[in-house]
Amino acid sequence: MKTIFTLVVFSILFVLTGCVQETKNIDMTNDNAKAVLALDYRDFDQAATEMVQSLLSSGKLAKPEGGQYVLTTGVITNDTMQRIDTDLLTAKIEEDITNSGQVIMTSAIGGKDSNRDSMVNDLRDVRDSAKGEEFQQDTLPNKGTLIAPDLSLSGKIYQRNLSYDKKTQQVEYYFQLKITDLKSGLRFWQKEVLIGKRGSNKAVAW
């Protein structure tokens, strides 16, 4: 009787563990999975690609007198109900426009910590402190060597929730970016990418 009971328990445990959904890696280049109501990596990829295509085809980054613009990433506001690191959008854009050879990004100044390299200022603090004497002086940066950015990339991601019908909700995501000339304050370029989704009212978009 005891043996049968043990067998039954083992069988149940075996069946239950067998029911657990298997974890799989996503094929990021051929992901045909269903859409989700919240923003996923495919939405960021799509928005970033449309932004880069618009920016590069606009020709606004080509400096008339030759050379390259210095660009910094300013503030990108997350005005959605989701906890989003806006670098998910901007990192791809920064990478592609840098590789296009038209701009150089600066880490000396930026809208948030991840856009800045704190070592740029830390090294200067060291230079100006007593510790600076411990370094070979010609390896320390001189004053007036940092290059100020010409342009700034800023914008926001905005979410709008609407009731579509009794069972369905509509969620609209607006990705808005602009590039401003920091000397004149004039806006060089701007682009909005809209991604809309409809799904069950039971699904949560945050």
Add this chain to the structure above:
Amino acid sequence: MKMLLLVACMLATVVLTGCNEESCDGRVQVQDKVKSDNLGGNIITRPFVAAGSGMLGHGIEITDVKQTRNEAGLLEVSVIGFNKAYNPNRFEYYTEWLDESGAVIESATDNWMPFSVNARSNFSFKVVSKSPNAVDFRINTRKNRKVK
């Protein structure tokens, strides 16, 4: 017999009137339900035509590909085509840029981009390389299953 004759007359009228409503300029597209009825746009015959188009497997046709280099030295490619189907066609395209040696130039925004074309309509989309080293390209397409 009388009924069959009536249906045949109706169809003939629809076909004959529909044939005269082509736009005089191919750049201006007039969709079904905007232009006069034809077989593909008539409320009675449209489901049959759409089903037939589906059975025949009508899809998009690429009619022209234009390649230029912009002021910044980046390769720009315009793809022009026509959707032969009687239903909207939603697809995605993926662009690969190749350098002089034929190697793929990788970028952070290499991904499938969604595109939608109306039934029986012209379409065009443009892609820009992200590196001045791009000299050639490859574009692949697939059905977009995320959009309804």
